[in-house]
Amino acid sequence: MSAPDATGLVAGYLLDLALGDPRRWHPVAGFGRAAGLLERKVYAPRRRNGVVFTAVAVGVPVLAGAGLAALTRRQPVARAVLVAAATWTVLGGRTLRREATTMSSHLANGDLDAARGRLGHLCGRDPSALDERELARATVESVAENTSDAVVAPLFWGAVAGLPGLLGYRAANTLDAMVGHRSGRYARFGTASARLDDALNLVPSRLTGLLTIAFARDRKEAFRVWRRDRDDHPSPNAGQCEAAMAGALGVRLGGRNVYFGRSETRPFLGDGPKPGHRDVARAARLSAAAGGVAVGLAAGLRLAFRGGRGRTAGGRDHLGRREERGHGRHL
Template sequence: MPAPRAERVYAYGAALGFLCDLAAGDPRRGHPVAAFGRAALALERRLWRDDRLNGAVHTALCAGGAAAAAALAERAVRRSPVLGVALTAAATWSVLGGTSLAREAAAIGAALESGDLAAARARLPHLCGRDPQHLDEGGIARAVVESVAENTSDAVVGALVWGGLLGVPGLAGFRAVNTLDAMVGHRSPRYLRFGWASARLDDAAGYPGARLTAALATASGPHPASALRTWRRDARRHPSPNAGPVEAAFAGALRLRLGGTLAYAGRVEHRPLLGAEFRAPGAADIPRAVRLSRRVNALALGASLLLSAARARGGVSGRPREAR
């Protein structure tokens, strides 16, 4: 496919898929990510051993298989711009989760605003893995703002970055890696070694998207100077190399204090504060975080299209153009 046409196919398809997510959220039935999760779980049952090698094989087969299948599909439709746009739109819609993220955050915020703490606690597991039972309103609000920040990168920006760089295989591959990390990349006794490869690969795949998310949150947030200062000062204090820049930039952009004590399935962690000089989040700050996330997502789509244009013209991950 000539470079200009490839550029247009990705641009139209990614924009259409982004709009589908914006209008409808995640597909309610037959979600490809759910199907991938079932396949990865079935393979895990066959491969699981308490060692890194089997985990690395599992990661390579799952993530590599998803990217390879997407590459074959993209190759199969390369002669038809209409089918190429449709494939790119479907892939983009399938891998993005910005609207579902915003809806879940808004539902929890509405429960908090109405004083229904029990409903907010019941809803929180739909958004993140924290134990909600002992969280008060402020604790739930902080969990939501932090989850909105981190998932802006994981559920939207990271996928768009890799889509811009590699097309449909980049979209599918990033979502596969991110899904595997959520499934096996945590530090439980079962997955400490088996999930090591998935966790490290997710760190690497998420690196560019996290930095772009932090940069866009800084540029588009209400307090750019605070965002930049907090990002530069506090990001390295976070235990995650990718969540750190994103949460620190959101903390500064919104002038909110993030971090501190949290609990996951009975395990308590004490994380350093991000933006320690700011106030703690409340229910009214959840819509502010969602609005910032939506601005970042829209800007990330533009960045993805620019990356795709450079790639199609030989500037990124492509062969140099012949001299004229």
């Protein structure tokens, strides 16, 4: 079912481009509430409990996706509709760009109170003491990382594994946001979720970095910064995206990040000045360009991946039938 899957990925991307996230009854929010209930049932400050929590919370969506894929194996229209709906649900590109554009506008108008109030839509930093440059930096870093998490990675796993990939990736990424950060409660319990998210983002984060570089004004300089700085970040994946964005924009990211109750000092990425409001708008445009290429690559990969699977001489499958052609962290 390669063609229906590829069609669904493109259609879902276009739905996100046109409509953004559902304003009410968002399935990802519903999953988060269900995962919260599960956490209360199985929580203990041990890694073993975290493994159980992660396996159940990710395994159920994966199995649901596999079941739906099996049910629609011979129904291409239904399959395309399901994949489109799942893709729309798990993507967040339009919302990400809208938040960045809104932040850029507030900063351009000098409305720091509005900008500080908006930052919580993008990241978990304490905005109360941040000036224009620090608000812009936080936004650019969030756009860079979430271009992978909310756009490229879901499309990649949808291309590799169809419905189970779309749903499984979004489940794992949501769990990472919920329990994957270091704190007194999640220092051990959240390890499994954080490491699963790291593993699932290894390829997409690097692809995001390369796509960002491809649309930079000075690709050679952006590539140089990416190669030099990408491994300095404490996250094995966020550094790929942020270093590429720093090089593409010609700005310096990193520094001291203050969260509610804790702070971190991260290495600098890039050589330029701190970003400003114009760089926030440019980051949003780079994110949009990367997403547009990513969906084309995902559709092509899905066609190629499924088209070559199980074939023997003469274009038949292995049964002889002719084919018919989803902050500080644990590291």
